[in-house]
Amino acid sequence: MFKIRRAALAVALCFAGVATGSSAQSFSDADLAVAAKLREAGQSSNLAYELVDSLVTEVGARPAGSENDKKAVDWAVAKLKSLGFPVVRAEAVPLKAWRRGEAHAHITAPFAQPLVMTALGGSVAAPKEGINAEVAYYPDFAALKADTSDKARGRIVFVDQKTERFKDGRGYGPSSTARTQGPAEAGKRGALAFAIRSVGTDHDRLAHTGATRYAEGVPAIPAFAVSVPDADTIARLQRYGKPVKMHLAMQNELGIDAVSHNVIAEIPGTDLADEIITIGGHLDSWDLGQGAIDDGAGVAITAAAAKLILDTGVKPRRTIRVVMFANEENGLDGGRAYSETYKHQKHQLVAESDFGAGNIYRFQTRVRPEALGVAMVIAEQLKPLGVEAGNNEARTGADTGTIQRVANLPILSFSQDGTDYFDYHHTANDTLDKIDPAKLRQNVAVWATAVWLSSQSPVAFHPLPPVEKKPAQ
Amino acid sequence: MFKIRRAALAVALCFAGVATGSSAQSFSDADLAVAAKLREAGQSSNLAYELVDSLVTEVGARPAGSENDKKAVDWAVAKLKSLGFPVVRAEAVPLKAWRRGEAHAHITAPFAQPLVMTALGGSVAAPKEGINAEVAYYPDFAALKADTSDKARGRIVFVDQKTERFKDGRGYGPSSTARTQGPAEAGKRGALAFAIRSVGTDHDRLAHTGATRYAEGVPAIPAFAVSVPDADTIARLQRYGKPVKMHLAMQNELGIDAVSHNVIAEIPGTDLADEIITIGGHLDSWDLGQGAIDDGAGVAITAAAAKLILDTGVKPRRTIRVVMFANEENGLDGGRAYSETYKHQKHQLVAESDFGAGNIYRFQTRVRPEALGVAMVIAEQLKPLGVEAGNNEARTGADTGTIQRVANLPILSFSQDGTDYFDYHHTANDTLDKIDPAKLRQNVAVWATAVWLSSQSPVAFHPLPPVEKKPAQ
Structure with missing residues (x-):
């Protein structure tokens, strides 16, 4: 991080x-x-x-x-x-681990398109049968937060937030906020899942993972990122003026009891x-x-x-x-x-x-x-x-x-x-x-x-x- | 191509x-x-x-x-x-299609490492139970062709041929030759499978596919490419002076009767x-x-x-x-x-x-x-x-x-x-x-x-x- x-x-x-x-x-x-x-x-x-x-x-x-x-x-x-x-020592750090399972998503309409994607860290699994739903497209996270309509309800929210390139990395701020807070904002609005354009400055067909969070009292929904070129594809599909539909399958395990260690050396x-x-x-x-x-x-x-x-x-x-x-x-x-x-x-x-x-x-x-x-x-x-x-x-x-x-x-x-x-x-x-x-x-x-x-x-x-x-x- | x-x-x-x-x-x-x-x-x-x-x-x-x-x-x-x-017309082109199946490879020794890989076009499948074998490392295709020893026999040949970057793309010549002719050279020497550093000038964790060929009278063995960073990993593993072992699973279908078309427009x-x-x-x-x-x-x-x-x-x-x-x-x-x-x-x-x-x-x-x-x-x-x-x-x-x-x-x-x-x-x-x-x-x-x-x-x-x-x- x-x-x-x-x-x-x-x-x-x-x-x-x-x-x-x-x-x-x-x-x-x-x-x-x-x-x-x-x-x-x-x-x-x-x-x-x-x-x-x-x-x-x-x-x-x-x-x-x-x-x-x-x-x-x-x-x-x-x-x-x-x-x-x-002096060298390892100090136990108990933690709740998250384990990534199989995950897959693709566009089913208006044209079939595979998606390169990855679950966000901490994401819950999708129901075993997967999720088939229409995509609710938001050009950025601000648009999702401002949405007071029913658009997200029963849909897979997609936030097309872009990450700007800077020497000091400050472009990461707004888009990582979208990644961490997005699932809660989408969940609040009745969405079935949350997807985001990868928080990255590249154009590679590789999705960027990263931690996400859920909010108290809001349904925890599956959360994932698609690669930048795949986000481009989803954006282009909006142009056709037809419902964009997606299938999502995702299995993760949460809350696994584990112990890691801080490893320390001293002079x-x-x-x-x-x-x-x-x-x-x-x-x-x-x-x-x-x-x-x-x-x-x-x-x-x-x-x-x-x-x-x-x-x-x-x-x-x-x-x-x-x-x-x-x-x-x-x-x-x-x-x-x-x-x-x-x-x-x-x-x-x-x-x-x-x-x-x-x-x-x-x-x-x-x-x-x-x-x-x-x-x-x-x-x-x-x-x-x-x-x-x-x-x-x-x-x-x-x-x-x-x-x-x-x-x-x-x-x-x-x-x-x-x-x-x-x-x-x-x-x-x-x-x-x-x-x-x-x-x-x-x-x-x-x-x-x-x-x-x-x-x-x-x-x-x-x-x-x-x-x-x-x-x- | x-x-x-x-x-x-x-x-x-x-x-x-x-x-x-x-x-x-x-x-x-x-x-x-x-x-x-x-x-x-x-x-x-x-x-x-x-x-x-x-x-x-x-x-x-x-x-x-x-x-x-x-x-x-x-x-x-x-x-x-x-x-x-x-004038617009489509002219039938009968062909034998190749269909990619599931494929997976990873290093099992001296250290477990996943491999990003892809089957080469036209590759046969591996046996259902997969292949577990030691890697026979060759720094380039010339080294494989020059090898008169038993080194490749019963092993997975890995050819670490690099692709040079040129404006006119001439770096593709030697490495695509390694890709197309490599499986036959490895098969001739009794190898169980053929792997190659991706024929690409990038450093992305994405493998490059491309057509390969088999030779008459030589066993057809599974052939695949690993991404450039994964090829680097395999190369680094050589340093430890211990056997490098790999597991390979690969399912493809060959020789599927199909018809495509040349599509033609004329003025x-x-x-x-x-x-x-x-x-x-x-x-x-x-x-x-x-x-x-x-x-x-x-x-x-x-x-x-x-x-x-x-x-x-x-x-x-x-x-x-x-x-x-x-x-x-x-x-x-x-x-x-x-x-x-x-x-x-x-x-x-x-x-x-x-x-x-x-x-x-x-x-x-x-x-x-x-x-x-x-x-x-x-x-x-x-x-x-x-x-x-x-x-x-x-x-x-x-x-x-x-x-x-x-x-x-x-x-x-x-x-x-x-x-x-x-x-x-x-x-x-x-x-x-x-x-x-x-x-x-x-x-x-x-x-x-x-x-x-x-x-x-x-x-x-x-x-x-x-x-x-x-x-x-």
């Missing part, structure tokens, strides 16, 4: 606007020398690529609660141990060992692809960055903790369990890599004002890697989001170029070949440099000023 | 090397005025796009001998009549009505996609070009015949039937559109030397459309290839930019969205202009000098 990050509305405290003064002296020459070494080491290390290659080749897809999820946990524990991390700190730097990505993936860009890349980048720090032989002041989270995709159980366990620990920062394998182009923070000078020095150290400084309004991802909100923790954020990310995201196309090893090296160099300096900072990034509660609207 | 066109080895009679002299006067001013009008009309006509849209939306995939193939023939007859062609000529200009593409498609670029585009371009000529109201001297050929993909029955019926007719030329929907960048001919001046004028008329002149060594496509060889007929050839063609070719991704309407308009303008001028030529393009028989090597 990729959490929507809205542009900060508050006036951003741009790094450029903060006086540097003697900030550069805040790090020792030795610490800066190690940072420079890490920057170089990252750029010449293939470790992250080797890690994601190993994960997707030896395990592959690993939906939460599946046999492959177990294999992935075993893989992660063994791999982190073999990398020499002094214990020295004088500030009780201040935690939590970095990571999620170990689980959707079932359709190999989970290479989502999020093999993220766990590999963050683990490789920590390993480079470990290999310097210089012990960090603060504790660096790499977390491979359980079930990000279809429940966020790993992030919630992590928050429950660690919300009372002091955190220097949380930072998450879960937006593919593109180059990092921007560094942002959310630190207390007293730490902005240090943040600027870190930003300076990332410039040679092609990373620009952003603002101090960073948001974090889905996994560290829970603990961050609960405990109001500082954040580092590394914006990756996600121009192509939603071409492959949540599809069978999420495979190793979509990763450029050179870009992965750039990511590792950035992370290793920034995490190291954060661990050595003479200034704590915490506590953040209390969050102002916005009045309910 | 896309026929391999080798670069002419003989010295090409470049247009540029021919004295123009009074060639320009060879066409009447009226004919040249009509050509100019057609060039403009083509560039502003959406007819070709409307035709392919109609075909793929109302019929879709139309493998030879299927119910949808019948629908496509009905569609073609009705559409050509509605366009006002004075009868006037004083040279017995000289035929045969243009067209193929109406059938593979079953996986919508048959938009292969070859909805080709039938649409050539039919639209003829319709523009019809709409000028000026009757052509020679007869213009648009042919929508039957079963190009999996047997070439339409082309053979056409040759049988029309090989004794005098032909001004044959020309075929079967390489997608990219812009035309080059015009080539194969005409008798006396007609080269006229060919040069035609080339001049195409220059404003961005088309360069090539040589007089043109080859034609698969459908008109039979009659061309049998009767040694003149050829016009319009080279399309095929840079992306093999990304989508023979996959589920061959859908309408892969066609740019503007490029289709450029194609129509080129075809209409060149066909019109060929019909008015004061010089016959035929007869060609006899073909020199190459000594057997």
Whole structure:
């Protein structure tokens, strides 16, 4: 998953606007020398690529609660141990798993057309005999929400919401909202099923899955996505002015009791060992692809960055903790369990890599004002890697989001170029070949440099000023 | 299908090397005025796009001998009549159809991995219980052909032949040869099945089908292609130095008696009505996609070009015949039937559109030397459309290839930019969205202009000098 990050509305405290003064002296020459070494080491290390290659080749897809999820946990524990991390552990995360069954849909009128489709994560099954119904077409989600007529009743709702391509991925926001909230909106209006144009920027005949939700008191109806070219076909069929009819068959299992694990590796700190730097990505993936860009890349980048720090032989002041989270995709159980366990620990920062394998182009923070000078020095150290400084309004991802909100923790954020990310995201196309090893090296160099300096900072990034509660609207 | 066109080895009679002299006067001013009008009309006509849209939306995939193939023939007859062609007919083409059944393959060792795969056209079924065997890996087809060992015996041969991307599509030659001849080479060596890296330039999780062949006296074994990312996975599994094992299940039906049709529309000529200009593409498609670029585009371009000529109201001297050929993909029955019926007719030329929907960048001919001046004028008329002149060594496509060889007929050839063609070719991704309407308009303008001028030529393009028989090597 990729959490929507809205542009900060508050006036951003741009790094450029903060006086540097003697900030550069805040790090020792030795610490800066190690940072420079890490920057170089990252750029010449293939470790992250080797890690994601190993994960997707030896395990592959690993939906939460599946046999492959177990294999992935075993893989992660063994791999982190073999990398020499002094502390490696797996922490149980109980969860309710969802298992995809057979699914099929096709258009029966006005012209027969097959449909490439996939159930949305968490979708209920269709009745055994399938569903035969007319399609109620909505050009976008707003049109469905605005509909006060009886059009959807007894029909299969189809929402033709398109996803726009942006470097920062912001096109995902409106269309993923349509995916998660659509079934409830359709169910409310008496629809038999909910279908959506795949939430993707590609034109491939591959459907994009992703989690969906139902609402209390609203009938839970089968929910699926059709590939972009198939959505085009459905749109073209509207032109004929005749009823468009569809057959749907779908079998899924819900609420399966399962246990997964957050897998954790630590480099214990020295004088500030009780201040935690939590970095990571999620170990689980959707079932359709190999989970290479989502999020093999993220766990590999963050683990490789920590390993480079470990290999310097210089012990960090603060504790660096790499977390491979359980079930990000279809429940966020790993992030919630992590928050429950660690919300009372002091955190220097949380930072998450879960937006593919593109180059990092921007560094942002959310630190207390007293730490902005240090943040600027870190930003300076990332410039040679092609990373620009952003603002101090960073948001974090889905996994560290829970603990961050609960405990109001500082954040580092590394914006990756996600121009192509939603071409492959949540599809069978999420495979190793979509990763450029050179870009992965750039990511590792950035992370290793920034995490190291954060661990050595003479200034704590915490506590953040209390969050102002916005009045309910 | 896309026929391999080798670069002419003989010295090409470049247009540029021919004295123009009074060639320009060879066409009447009226004919040249009509050509100019057609060039403009083509560039502003959406007819070709409307035709392919109609075909793929109302019929879709139309493998030879299927119910949808019948629908496509009905569609073609009705559409050509509605366009006002004075002669429209469907000519029966008996054929042996092949019907794809369920197919599935996955890796069982050293790590379980699903495989996205598709049976090759014409493949036999696997035994009902499926095949479980070790994979015999060959980096390319040459390695398989060179293998004199027992490595393939009792195994599933996998040929990891890659397809290179070129504007003119020449990368297809070596890899399609591997696809067509591979099963026989593997069967000869005692293999249980044959698998190949998809013959495609993409990195999509979609397998490319395409016709294959068996050889006399060699066991016919199941043959299939895996998607490019899955081929990558198989290649990576080699590294572990352990046996790679695969399970294969595949059900197909062969030799089904069926009848399809070549659908023909004509604009009868006037004083040279017995000289035929045969243009067209193929109406059938593979079953996986919508048959938009292969070859909805080709039938649409050539039919639209003829319709523009019809709409000028000026009757052509020679007869213009648009042919929508039957079963190009999996047997070439339409082309053979056409040759049988029309090989004794005098032909001004044959020309075929079967390489997608990219812009035309080059015009080539194969005409008798006396007609080269006229060919040069035609080339001049195409220059404003961005088309360069090539040589007089043109080859034609698969459908008109039979009659061309049998009767040694003149050829016009319009080279399309095929840079992306093999990304989508023979996959589920061959859908309408892969066609740019503007490029289709450029194609129509080129075809209409060149066909019109060929019909008015004061010089016959035929007869060609006899073909020199190459000594057997």
